[in-house]
Amino acid sequence: MPRDLVRSAFITPKLKKQKITGSRSVLHLDMDAFFAQVEQTTNPALRGKPIAVVGNKKRTVIVTSSYEARKHGVKTGMTMGEGTRACPDLIFVPGNNRKYIDTSVKIINVLKNFSPVVEVFSIDEAFVDITGSLRLFGGKEAIGNSIKKRIKEELNLTCSIGIAPNKLIAKLASDMEKPDGLVIVNDKDIPGLLEELPIEEICGIGKKTGKKLRTLGIETLGELGRYPASILKKKFGIIGERLHYMGLGIDESPVVPMGDENPAKSIGHSMTFPTDVDDREDINRYLLLLSGKVGRRARRHGCLGHTVSLYVRFSDFTGIGKRHTVENPVNLDNDIYSVASKILDTLEVDKPVRLLGVSIANLIYNGKQFPLFKNERRDFLLTDAMDNVKDIFGEDAVTYATVTEWPSEAGVISPAWRPNGPRRVDPK
Ligand code: TTP
Ligand code: MG
Numbered sequence: 509m510p511r512d513l514v515r516s517a518f519i520t521p522k523l524k525k526q527k528i529t530g531s532r533s534v535l536h537l538d539m540d541a542f543f544a545q546v547e548q549t550t551n552p553a554l555r556g557k558p559i560a561v562v563g564n565k566k567r568t569v570i571v572t573s574s575y576e577a578r579k580h581g582v583k584t585g586m587t588m589g590e591g592t593r594a595c596p597d598l599i600f601v602p603g604n605n606r607k608y609i610d611t612s613v614k615i616i617n618v619l620k621n622f623s624p625v626v627e628v629f630s631i632d633e634a635f636v637d638i639t640g641s642l643r644l645f646g647g648k649e650a651i652g653n654s655i656k657k658r659i660k661e662e663l664n665l666t667c668s669i670g671i672a673p674n675k676l677i678a679k680l681a682s683d684m685e686k687p688d689g690l691v692i693v694n695d696k697d698i699p700g701l702l703e704e705l706p707i708e709e710i711c712g713i714g715k716k717t718g719k720k721l722r723t724l725g726i727e728t729l730g731e732l733g734r735y736p737a738s739i740l741k742k743k744f745g746i747i748g749e750r751l752h753y754m755g756l757g758i759d760e761s762p763v764v765p766m767g768d769e770n771p772a773k774s775i776g777h778s779m780t781f782p783t784d785v786d787d788r789e790d791i792n793r794y795l796l797l798l799s800g801k802v803g804r805r806a807r808r809h810g811c812l813g814h815t816v817s818l819y820v821r822f823s824d825f826t827g828i829g830k831r832h833t834v835e836n837p838v839n840l841d842n843d844i845y846s847v848a849s850k851i852l853d854t855l856e857v858d859k860p861v862r863l864l865g866v867s868i869a870n871l872i873y874n875g876k877q878f879p880l881f882k883n884e885r886r887d888f889l890l891t892d893a894m895d896n897v898k899d900i901f902g903e904d905a906v907t908y909a910t911v912t913e914w915p916s917e918a919g920v921i922s923p924a925w926r927p928n929g930p931r932r933v934d935p936k
Contacts, residue, residue, distance in 0.1 A: 531695065533648055534763060535636040536670045536678035537619065537655065540687035542632035544574040546611050547601045549664045558582065559599045560591050571603055575687055608632075611663060616766075618658050622651055627763045628926050635675050637763035652690045676759035677701075679711045698757035703730035710754055717751070720744075729755050766926070775813070776867025777801040784823045784860035791861055792849065793911050798866040799845035800907070803838075806868060807895060812837035813868025816847040820855060821863035828855055829865075837872055840891050844868060 539545065543561040548554045558577035560570045570591050573582040580595035591598050612631050619626045622645060625637035638651050645651045648671045659665055668689040670681025677698060681691040693701060707729055708718040724743070726732050732755030741748035753759065777798050785791055795818075806812060816838065817831040830851050838844050848866050879888050897906045 531673055532637065532639045533642060534672060534675050534678045535638050535648075535652065535655075536629075536672075536675065536682040537615070537634050537636070537667050538669075538679075538682045538686075539615070539632035539665060539667045541572055541574050541578070543572045543603055543608055544577075544601075545665050546607055547604075548574060550607065551601075554599065554601065557599055558595050558597055559601050560586075560588075561603045562588060562600050564602045573598075611665070614663055615659060615665075615667075618655060618662065621658075622655060625763050625765045628766060633679075635678065635763045638671070648692050649690070652692070656688075656690065673698075674757075674759035675761055675763065676710065676712070676754060677757055680705075680709065699730070699733075702733065702755065702757050703728065705729045707732055712754060713751070717744075717747075721751070729757075731755070733757075771811075771871070771873060772809075773871065774817075774867050774869035775802055775805050775811070775871070776817070776865060777805075778819065778863060778865030780821075780863045781861070784862050786860040788857075791852070791857070791864070794864055795848050795852065795866065796841065796845050796908060797911050798864060799848055800841040800911075802866050802868055803841040803844050803891070804895065804898070804903075806839040806871075807891070809873070811871045811873045812839040813844075814870035814872070815868065816844055816851065817865075817867045817869065818848045818851040818855075819863075819865035819867075820852070820857065820861055821865075822859040823862050824859060825862070826859075827863075830855060831869075833870065837870070838868065840887050842887050842891075 544559055547559060547561060548557075554574075556576060558574060558580060560573040560577055560582055562568045562570055568588065570582065570584055570586045570588070572584055573591070577591075577595055577598055580598075582591050582594050582598060586594070588600060591600070608631055612628075615632075616626060616628060616634060619634055619636050623636050623638050623641045625640075627635040629635055638645075638648070641651060642648065645654065652669045652671055656667060656669060659667055666688040668682045668686045668691075670678045670684065670689075670691050670693065672678040672681050672693040673695050677693050680701075681693045682689070684691045705728055707713050707721055707726060708715070710729060713721070720743070721732065724735070724739075726735055732751060735752070735755065737749060737752040739748075740752050744751060779794070779798065781794065785794065814835075814837045815831050815833045817829060819827060819829040821827040832847055832851050834847060838847065844866065879885050894906050
């Protein structure tokens with residue numbers, strides 16, 4: 509195929525800003541037991557064994573487990589005690605976010621060889637629009653198999669792939685023959701596939717929506733597709749129509765390649781402490797650490813926030829949150845900290861604190877601007893110098909004197925993780 513023709517076939521529907529017509533081929537890739545598999549490939553002693561990846565904190569839960577452990581009933585979210593009860597030989601491995609992020613980036617690079625339209629969905633999942641690549645690579649099955657082969661050869665990892673006319677069904681398909689699966693669903697197979705499938709199996713119908721649908725007597729996707737769309741709209745508002753289409757297996761949403769996503773609406777960071785904290789000074793130290801994490805991400809992406817929010821969860825799992833909007837948007841650690849700290853002053857903190865979360869919203873993206881006034885410049889220059897040191901020597905290279913420890917958060921990566929962009933999780 510001439511080069512320019514290949515390129516024009518790769519113009520995404522989103523970029524063309526036109527309604528998607530005609531049949532598409534969307535591939536969804538989901539790594540098998542991702543963190544656990546990475547640990548097993550990097551440490552041969554763990555291969556073939558039941559392992560569970562956990563965070564480094566004291567109060568940690570199982571983030572994922574190898575398929576050998578799953579056979580014994582080990583599940584994500586279990587405590588270490590529950591894991592050992594289910595599988596006495598279970599080996600616990602502390603997670604290492606840096607490793608998973610590096611691997612994820614390598615996987616995305618493999619995918620980019622098959623189409624430039626790659627949407628990173630989470631640390632171990634991606635959608636690829638392969639409509640324009642089918643002829644070049646010999647069809648859907650050939651592309652699926654080639655991707656699996658390359659990931660196996662280059663990274664020694666297995667994945668599961670689903671290929672379908674849209675993202676909704678592709679995601680469903682990748683889960684159908686896990687691990688190491690390749691499932692291709694064509695238009696004509698969709699009604700049969702959805703007929704008996706419980707509604708919660710589809711991505712987008714969570715526990716809450718599922719419960720509400722069940723009260724209407726809708727249990728399967730087939731039933732959802734036949735249910736009058738007008739009633740769904742009345743009961744669920746805007747998403748009612750989307751639910752109706754989900755039941756029919758229709759999804760026109762495009763695969764949005766990296767760099768084309770909507771900019772983040774907020775940037776936040778939260779953490780559960782190793783032990784509950786009730787000393788205000790300790791709370792302040794954590795508040796400064798969290799403000800620093802948020803500020804660093806915001807500055808990296810040239811944005812500032814007009815609104816600062818603070819969330820406090822207490823030892824008894826009750827929580828309280830409050831936001832404050834400031835006239836001049838902030839992204840310096842100290843500025844975020846001082847607003848968050850003022851919010852904290854207005855909250856009734858009468859129980860030990862289990863978790864704190866700080867975020868900024870109402871974002872404006874205007875890059876790095878040198879402050880006009882002298883008193884603002886000191887903080888700006890100090891923060892900039894710290895950023896430069898961190899860029900070269902790593903995130904832990906420099907911090908505030910009041911803050912010398914940062915409990916490790918290895919093991920859990922936000923579902924919003926993307927290789928680029930402000931929602932990126934900063935590796936330890
Ligand atoms: P998943 O794709 O949900 O799970 P998985 O890859 O471990 O297993 P499967 O074969 O069923 O796809 O999540 C991907 C990784 O994300 C997982 O290895 C660990 C991490 N993760 C979290 O950090 N927190 C969570 O709550 C979940 C579910 C996963
Ligand atoms: Mg996975």
